[in-house]
Amino acid sequence: MQIVDFKELNENLTFFLKAHKIIFQENSLDKACAKLCQEIGKRPEYKLVSLILVAEKSFFYVCSDKETEHKLGLWFKENKEKLEKNGCPIEKYFQDNNFLEFTLTNLIPEIDFLKDILNVEIKKIYIFPLKIEDNYQGVLLLGVDREISQLKISLYLNFIQILTLVVINYYFKNKEENLHAKIKKQEIYIQKLFSQMPLGVIYVELPERSIGFVNDYFCKLLGYKKEELEGKSSRILYFSEEEFLEFGDKVYPLLESRDYLNLYSLIFRTKNNQKVEVNLTISAEREQGKLKSVMAFVQDVSFRKEVLNQLNEAVVILDREKRTVVDLNKRCLELFEVGYLEVLNQRIDRKVFYDFRDRDFILEKINQDQEINNYEMLMRSYKGRVFTGLLSVKKVFWEGSEYLLILIRDISEFKALQNMLGQAQKMESLGLLAGGIAHDFNNILTIILGFAELGLKHLQDSSRVKKYLENILTTGDRSKKLIQQLLTFSRQKMGEDRYPLEVSPVIKEQLKLLRDTLPSIIDLRESISSQALVRTNPTELQQILLNLVTNAYQALQKTGGIIEVSLVDVKAEQGLREEDFYLPSGNYVCLVVEDNGPGIPSEYLPHIFEPFFTTKKQGTGMGLAIVASIVKGIGGYFWANNKKEGGAIFKIYLPVFEEVGTGIKTEEQTSFKKLPKELPGLNVLLVDDIKEVLEVTTYSLQELGLTVNPFQYPREALDFFEKNYDQIDLAILDLSMPEINGKELALKFRGIKPQLPIIFLTDYTDLLDEQEAKELQALFLQKPIKLEELEKNILLLLGGK
The missing domain is CATH 3.30.450.80 (Transcription factor LuxR-like, autoinducer-binding domain)
Known part of the structure; x- marks a missing residue:
C-alpha cells in the first residue's frame, strides 16, 4: 500500500x-x-x-x-x-x-x-x-x-x-x-x-451550487455514478440543510478575497448515508470580479482522522503568523464545545484562555521560538465550561511555511483526584492532631471534673462555692462533648457498629424532628426517592443530616429562605466529574442539602470541611469536619459549592450496599444479672500512668466505698497482682500506657485469674475496639466519666456479686 x-x-x-x-x-x-x-x-x-x-x-x-x-x-x-x-x-x-x-x-x-x-x-x-x-x-x-x-x-x-x-x-x-x-x-x-487521478475532483457552479463535473475517484469515494451527481445540487453531499447552508455562508465568502483555500476535516455524506471525512483544496474562478465557480481536489482522510480522533489529547494546528486554525481533531471540538466551521481559519486564543496572562506567556514563548511542554492552566470552552488543561506547543515547518502544533490534555479529573488526595492527607494529619488534643484534654478534664465532683459531694453549707463547682461541671460537660466531636473526626471514637441500613426512613424521621425545631421563616422541603441500603448506622446518618441542615439554617436565620433535602440513587458507570470533584464509578445514594442563602465565599470553600474552621462567633468549626469524617469512614465522598442562582449546595455520596442475603442487624441485648445495691467491701486494682488522673480516680472509687490499690506503673501493678490476685475483685485499667498498655496488662491478669472483671478507661486509642472489649468480657468507658456513671457500670459488670 x-x-x-x-x-x-x-x-x-x-x-x-x-x-x-x-x-x-x-x-x-x-x-x-x-x-x-x-x-x-x-x-x-x-x-x-x-x-x-x-x-x-x-x-x-x-x-x-x-x-x-x-x-x-x-x-x-x-x-x-x-x-x-x-x-x-x-x-x-x-x-x-x-x-x-x-x-x-x-x-x-x-x-x-x-x-x-x-x-x-x-x-x-x-x-x-x-x-x-x-x-x-x-x-x-x-x-x-x-x-x-x-x-x-x-x-x-x-x-x-x-x-x-x-x-x-x-x-x-x-x-x-x-x-x-x-x-x-x-x-x-x-x-x-x-478521471484517473488518485483523488477526487469536483467542479461546482455558483451561485446555484450545482455540480458541473466530478471525476471517477470522487464518485467511487461517495458511492455514486457520475450521472447521479453531475447537474445536481451539491446539497446531496451534506447530511442536513443546515450543514449545506453553513458551508455556503462560511466558506464561499472567504473565497471572495482569495484564490485558494484549504479546508480540513469536512464531513461528506455517501450514497448509503455513511460519513466520509475529507480535506479540500479549493480554487476560485471569477468573471468580472464575481465568484463564478470553484474547483476542489478532495482527499479521503477518514483513516488518518480516525487515528487522530482516537487520541485522548486535543490536537490543533495553527498558522504561526496569523494564529488562525488550520486543522483540529474531534477531541478538540468536544473539549471546547465548538463546531468545526465555527473555528476554521479563525483565531481562538481570545476565547479559550481563562486567564489572559497565560495567553500572553504562551505567545511570548512562541515569539521567542521556544517549545512549551506540559504547561498547566485553566481553559474555557466556547460554552463557558472551565477546565484544567495541560498544553504543549511545538513549531513545525511544512513546505516553507511555519505552523504551531498544539496538544491539549484535559486533566480536570486528575486535578480533582489530586485535590481529594491532598485534602484526605490533610484531614488525616488534622485527625491525628485532633486525637492527640483529645488525649491530653480528656485527661485534664478527668482531673478537673473529678475533683469538682468530689468537692461538690463534700461541700458543707456554701451556696456560693456550690454554684462555682456546678459551673465547673456544666462547662466540663460542654468540653466533653467537644472532645467527643474531636474523637469522631479523628475516627477513634468507638460508636455503633455499621450494618446494611435503608437510608430513607432515617432521613425522613430526622427531617420531621428538624421541621419541628426550625423557625417558621425557614421552608424545609424534601424529595426522597432512594430505597437503597448503605453500610452505616442511624447515628451517623442523623449527624450528617443535622450538621448540614444546621449549616444551611445558620445561613438563612436572619432573612429566612428555603432548605431543600433530597435523596436519590446515582449510577456512575464511567465515574462522575463535577467541576473540581471526581466520583469513582459505582452505585451511590446521594444526599443533597441546598439553600437559597448568600452562598459560601470562594476563599472559604477549600477549608469548610477542616476542623476548627468557622466564621461564626459561637461556632466550634467541627460540624462539617464531623460530616467529612463520617462519610469517609463509610467509604463515601462529599462535595460542596455555590449554585449559579445563589445559595450553597452540599452533596454526600454514600456507596450502596449490594451484597445479597445479609439481614439488617438488630441491637444486641446485654445479659447481666440483677444489679447489687451496694459496692462497699470490693477490692479494686487501679492502673493509670498519669499521676493526677490516678489520684482523682482513686478518690472517686473510695467515695463509692471501694478499697483501691492504685499503681502508676503497669509493671508494679503486675508484680502486685501476681502476689495478691486472690484478693482482687476488679481491675480498672487505662488503655494508653507506656511499656505495657491496658489490653496487654489485662491479658496477663486473665492468664493468672481468668474470671477477673475488667473495666477499660480510655481517653484516645486505637488499641482496642468495642467488639474486642466484649470478647474480653470487659467494659469500655470513655474519659472523663462521672461518679454516678462509674458506679452504674461497676454494678453492671459485677451484677449479682
Whole structure:
C-alpha cells in the first residue's frame, strides 16, 4: 500500500491550481512561462526552473534564475543551426521514459554543457517532456538540491499535459482548421487525466451550487455514478440543510478575497448515508470580479482522522503568523464545545484562555521560538465550561511555511483526584492532631471534673462555692462533648457498629424532628426517592443530616429562605466529574442539602470541611469536619459549592450496599444479672500512668466505698497482682500506657485469674475496639466519666456479686 503524505499532496495541488490559472489567463506565451517558472521557483528545493519550448524549429526559453537564463541564451545562439536542423537533441531518450533524471556527474552527452551553466548547489536535474500527439514541443527542466517525491513527479507529469494546451493555443491559433480538433482532443485527454487521478475532483457552479463535473475517484469515494451527481445540487453531499447552508455562508465568502483555500476535516455524506471525512483544496474562478465557480481536489482522510480522533489529547494546528486554525481533531471540538466551521481559519486564543496572562506567556514563548511542554492552566470552552488543561506547543515547518502544533490534555479529573488526595492527607494529619488534643484534654478534664465532683459531694453549707463547682461541671460537660466531636473526626471514637441500613426512613424521621425545631421563616422541603441500603448506622446518618441542615439554617436565620433535602440513587458507570470533584464509578445514594442563602465565599470553600474552621462567633468549626469524617469512614465522598442562582449546595455520596442475603442487624441485648445495691467491701486494682488522673480516680472509687490499690506503673501493678490476685475483685485499667498498655496488662491478669472483671478507661486509642472489649468480657468507658456513671457500670459488670 502506498503511503501518501497528505500535507505534501495538498501543497502540490495548490500549486497545480495556480499553474492552471496562469496558463489560461495570460495572453502571451513569454509572460505565462515566466510566471510559471517564478511560481515553481518559490519552493525552497528548486534552485533552477526552466521552460524550453520549440515550434516550427524556433526555440523559446525562460528561467527562474536570470544568470542561468543568460548563459542558456548564449548556448542556444552558438548551437542555433544545429538545433534547427536536428530538432530536440534528447527526444530519443523519452521513447521509453516519462521523464529523465540526472546528476551533474552523469549527464548524457547531448546536455553535458549544463555542467558549465548550472549552479553547483544543484544535486539533481529532472526533465519532463512536452508532447503534442507524437511531436515533442519542449521540456520542463527542474534543478533541485534534493530528491523530489514520486508524488511531485506524478503531478508534474500531469501538469506538463496541461501546458501542452498553451503551446497549442499560442502556436496553432492561426490554423483554424487544426486548432479546434487539437484542442478538443487535448481537452478529452485532460478529462481522462482528471478521471484517473488518485483523488477526487469536483467542479461546482455558483451561485446555484450545482455540480458541473466530478471525476471517477470522487464518485467511487461517495458511492455514486457520475450521472447521479453531475447537474445536481451539491446539497446531496451534506447530511442536513443546515450543514449545506453553513458551508455556503462560511466558506464561499472567504473565497471572495482569495484564490485558494484549504479546508480540513469536512464531513461528506455517501450514497448509503455513511460519513466520509475529507480535506479540500479549493480554487476560485471569477468573471468580472464575481465568484463564478470553484474547483476542489478532495482527499479521503477518514483513516488518518480516525487515528487522530482516537487520541485522548486535543490536537490543533495553527498558522504561526496569523494564529488562525488550520486543522483540529474531534477531541478538540468536544473539549471546547465548538463546531468545526465555527473555528476554521479563525483565531481562538481570545476565547479559550481563562486567564489572559497565560495567553500572553504562551505567545511570548512562541515569539521567542521556544517549545512549551506540559504547561498547566485553566481553559474555557466556547460554552463557558472551565477546565484544567495541560498544553504543549511545538513549531513545525511544512513546505516553507511555519505552523504551531498544539496538544491539549484535559486533566480536570486528575486535578480533582489530586485535590481529594491532598485534602484526605490533610484531614488525616488534622485527625491525628485532633486525637492527640483529645488525649491530653480528656485527661485534664478527668482531673478537673473529678475533683469538682468530689468537692461538690463534700461541700458543707456554701451556696456560693456550690454554684462555682456546678459551673465547673456544666462547662466540663460542654468540653466533653467537644472532645467527643474531636474523637469522631479523628475516627477513634468507638460508636455503633455499621450494618446494611435503608437510608430513607432515617432521613425522613430526622427531617420531621428538624421541621419541628426550625423557625417558621425557614421552608424545609424534601424529595426522597432512594430505597437503597448503605453500610452505616442511624447515628451517623442523623449527624450528617443535622450538621448540614444546621449549616444551611445558620445561613438563612436572619432573612429566612428555603432548605431543600433530597435523596436519590446515582449510577456512575464511567465515574462522575463535577467541576473540581471526581466520583469513582459505582452505585451511590446521594444526599443533597441546598439553600437559597448568600452562598459560601470562594476563599472559604477549600477549608469548610477542616476542623476548627468557622466564621461564626459561637461556632466550634467541627460540624462539617464531623460530616467529612463520617462519610469517609463509610467509604463515601462529599462535595460542596455555590449554585449559579445563589445559595450553597452540599452533596454526600454514600456507596450502596449490594451484597445479597445479609439481614439488617438488630441491637444486641446485654445479659447481666440483677444489679447489687451496694459496692462497699470490693477490692479494686487501679492502673493509670498519669499521676493526677490516678489520684482523682482513686478518690472517686473510695467515695463509692471501694478499697483501691492504685499503681502508676503497669509493671508494679503486675508484680502486685501476681502476689495478691486472690484478693482482687476488679481491675480498672487505662488503655494508653507506656511499656505495657491496658489490653496487654489485662491479658496477663486473665492468664493468672481468668474470671477477673475488667473495666477499660480510655481517653484516645486505637488499641482496642468495642467488639474486642466484649470478647474480653470487659467494659469500655470513655474519659472523663462521672461518679454516678462509674458506679452504674461497676454494678453492671459485677451484677449479682
